[in-house]
Amino acid sequence: MSIEIQMLVWSMLLGIVHVFAPSTLITRERGLGWNASARDQPMPAPSPLAGRLQRAQSNFMETFPFFAAAVLAVVLTQRQDGMTAVAVQLYFWARLVYLPLYAAGVPYVRSLVWLVSLLGIVMLLWALL
Template sequence: MNLELQWLVWSIALGLVHLMAYACVILKTEGVMWTAGPRDEGQPQYGLAGRLARAQRNYMETWPFFAVAVLLAHVMARESAQTALGCQLYFWSRVIYLPLYAFGVRWVRSLAWVVSMLGLVMILGALF
């Protein structure tokens, strides 16, 4: 498996970390009855649980673009140092993004997001 596909696999694991972080916090804050119930009253949008939900949603807004770009680079045989660096920038900045969002760190969180988008654009650039 080449480097770009390895980063794609790690990005799937990171998505699961997002999911489990939110699930653990919501279980602790809302309890078993709420998590096992129909959740008619909606998901909490406040505190740590809300920030983790928004971080997860943000990750899922960008991840499909990353996954498709990596797969296209592989299928089109366009992997290069540029795509490898783009994958690393995307992945590591998204790793940093999660705790920054969870702890409510402004500006640096936004910078991490911008770096992840730069990584994505680097991969995309190799496709043209």
């Protein structure tokens, strides 16, 4: 299995972590009854940590489709090379670091890490041009 596909799989697993992290905290705050309900009633805002984890999840979901599409395009067109191997690792490791930075509320560094993940996507697109 190529490094590009391996990092895609690891990024998918990271996406699952992004889904469960905020939902676990919010369920602790609101209870299992809320989790099982239709959630028709307005609820108060989640705790600051749960809110940051929700925003990190949204941010991940905004970039992941571009990453996944670029990885699949690179593999299907057989454009894998050293640059694409670095690109997928930049994306994955930056996204892995991004989650705890966002959860901790670390400014600036978090944005820089996000830019590194975006660079990974751009490098994949460059390989397709």
